[in-house]
Amino acid sequence: MTRFLRIARIGSEGLKLHPLRSLLTALGIIIGVGTVIYMLAVIEGRGAEIQERIKARGSNNIILRARKPQDDTKASATRSREVVYGLTYEDARRIHDTFKEVDVLVPVRDVASAVYNGDARSDTVTMATVPWYLDVSRGSLQHGRWFTDLEMSDATPVAVLGATLARSLFLWKDPVGASVRIGSKVYAIIGVLEATVTSDERESLKRDRAAYIPLTTVRERFGERNVKTATGSMDIERVELHEIILQVKDAKDVVSISEGVRTMLARFHTNEDYEIDVPLALLEEAQRESNKAKQLFGSIAAISLLVGGIGIMNIMLASVTERTREIGIRRALGARRSDITLQFLVETLILSVAGGIIGIVCGISAAALHEQFVTDSHTMVTAMSVVLAFGISAFVGVLAGLYPAVRASAMDPIEALRHE
Amino acid sequence: MGDAVVRALDGVDLVIGKGEFVAVMGPSGSGKSTLLNLLGCLDRPDQGQYLLDGQDVASLHDDELSALRSARLGFIFQSFNLIQSLNVVQNIGLPLVYGDCDPAEAEARSRKLAARVGLTDRCSHRPMELSGGQQQRVAIARSLANNPVIILADEPTGNLDSRTGNEIMALLAELHAEGRTIVMVTHEDDIAAKAQRVVTMRDGRVQHDTGVRS
Incomplete structure (x- = not known):
């Protein structure tokens, strides 16, 4: 020792x-x-x-959302009028053409219309989108399938249901092969989504209760108008796109592209009828x-x-x-x-x-x-x-x-x- | 008072030969303790020389003094100075911690020394559980642990009654007989009488030196 x-x-x-x-x-x-x-x-x-x-919202994603602008003409406005706001197809095209770093662009249009299975009704949002939405949103199918490019281009009336929506309209029956009515039109159900597992509860709730249809279908059948009736008044909103999800190739470009998009949107929108959500910026x-x-x-x-x-x-x-x-x-x-x-x-x-x-x-x-x-x-x-x-x-x-x-x-x- | 230089030792010229048994006497304040501290390499002279085996101690570094104490010197104190938290064997083995000695070997050696001073059955006792005479015997055994050539004893019998004092003196005589050099400070004449040579000090000077008596 x-x-x-x-x-x-x-x-x-x-x-x-x-x-x-x-x-x-x-x-x-x-x-x-x-x-x-x-x-x-x-x-x-x-x-x-x-x-x-x-991260569940995608750290490589930039999410653009339509936002109804502050109403400053309320007192003088008529009770029934049309409000035009939100993102446009033109916005999506411009972003797609300008920012080559954007890998995938997913436009989403919300349709505020109840979904029916016979008498069973669910007040929910129908999300009209593109075939590649599923990948970007990291969703997965319980069974059935998502809609195809062909169905997209043909504006086929098909729908995929969120897990909660499927349960509330069809209980324990398999909805695939059956059909639902959205607004006044009928859609064939081709798939049911798995319940979402993000820890963002609000987002999960929305996704699970939604029905998904091809974007082209909604344009053809609903036009760009959303009609909301409330007691004594009728609001007509004209919104082309409610949401555009941009997926950027490289995480390091996310912040700079979000700034670019912000500048671009500011130039073409007279009032700020959109918001930009950058999960990565939130993450940082x-x-x-x-x-x-x-x-x-x-x-x-x-x-x-x-x-x-x-x-x-x-x-x-x-x-x-x-x-x-x-x-x-x-x-x-x-x-x-x-x-x-x-x-x-x-x-x-x-x-x-x-x-x-x-x-x-x-x-x-x-x-x-x-x-x-x-x-x-x-x-x-x-x-x-x-x-x-x-x-x-x-x-x-x-x-x-x-x-x-x-x-x-x-x-x-x-x-x-x-x-x- | 604060400015006054106190010369605890002044002009002391002393040669102690190998194997001598020297008693240093004198009234308190005469410098005998200072002399012993110098001899024990606990202190260095401000002026003058102390040659230990021909080596000038004043020029040595603190660590070298420690090494010297560890290798050559054994101390016995008036108040025994045992460490209360250690038992008899551990106290005896204390110098071996600072020498180069394996713990197992150190313990064997310590037990042997405990036996030599008649404390075989007290090995695991603490100092508090021993009488004064027994404590001093532990201290003597401890002073022998590193097998020193010089043993310095500062009033070893000062706290003991005369009978136990005599026992301790017998032990010291034994060590002297083994050829060790012993320097002992005392103020008791009959204790000093047991040494070969008595050096009497006063006011920091050697007042009287009997020389080696046979």
Whole structure:
């Protein structure tokens, strides 16, 4: 056994003399490290949840939505009138022609018309779109099929039902092969979608309750008008497209293209009757928020670790004073200054490292309990946070131990031996 | 008072030969403890020289002094200076931690030394559980752990009654008989009388030196 190990062992045995004191001393580090792990796990879990939700909308996607502009002529307007707003086929064409980085462009037209199966009725939205919608929206078919390019170009009256819609109109029967009436026209059902599994509930709800028909069909049968009747008034809206989903090849182009699209739309639309949703920008925003939270809690945790370190230093200084005579004896019997330094440093190092390990266990347990008892929460303990917490605690230990240890070794052996 | 330079030792010219048993006497404040600290390499002279085996201690680095204490010197104190948290064997083995000695070997050696000072059945006791005489015997065993050539004893019988004091002196005499050099500070005449040579100090100077008596 080397001299180093022999002396390190003295340090570890010093801790066993006062188990309670050692535990209390380490408590500061235990709580500090535990808090770091726990807080970061909660933040990380929450961040991952948000990111997953955003990613479900496609991080390479840019989503343009029609938005009814603020009505500033309400007082003078007639009760029945036509409002024209939203995205146009022309917009879609221009975007497609201008931005070569846009891989796929999916136009969507919402038709506000009830869907009937005989007498069973469902008030829902019918989404008129293109054959490649399914891929871009990451949906999948329960059974049946999606409509084809041919059906698209022929404006065939076929429909695919969302999972919830199929259930509400057909109960347990298989709707494929049957037909539904949308507005006044009949559509053959060719497929049923799988229930959506995004964590964005509003979006899932909309998709699962929708019926999907070819965009060409809706143009032919409904024109561009949506008629909404309310008590005493009739709103006629003229909207060509409600949604255009752009899928960009490379994620790094997403933000710049979204800016380009914004500029282009601003030029051709007199008022802002659209909105641009960039999941990636939201994702980056969410990541920034998450990082900010991490920094904030990180600094709180750093303070608690600092307090823990001061606690250790305090006890070690007291211990050095209390053991002055022992230090004198050891020096007289041949201990070098560095031996004394090492002895006390090992003590603090063991305290802080053991405290760190216990703290990590406590933090992970707390995160697990959090997930268990707080509904709808996810926590995520990352290796990074464990390494960080452990590293800081060891660092604090050395830092807090260094001064008392050096002070112990700097004692004059003669003075130390005289100490009562 | 603060400015006054106190010369604890002044003009001491002393040669102690190998294998001598020297008693240093004198009233308190006469410099005998300072002399012992110097001899024990716990302190260095501000001026003058201390040659240990022909080596000038004043020029040595702190670590080298430690190494010297570890290899050559054994200490016995008036107040025993045992570490309360360690048991008898661990106390005896303490100098071996700082020498180059395997722990297993150190323990065997410590047990042997405990037996030598008659404490075989007290090996796992703590110092608090021992009488003064027994504690001093532990301290003597400890001073022998690294097999030193010089043993420095600072009033080894000062805290003991005369009967136990005599037992301790018998042990020291034994060590002397083995050929070790012993320097002992005392202010008791009858204890000093057991040494070969008595050096009397006063005001930091050697007042009287009997020389080696046979």
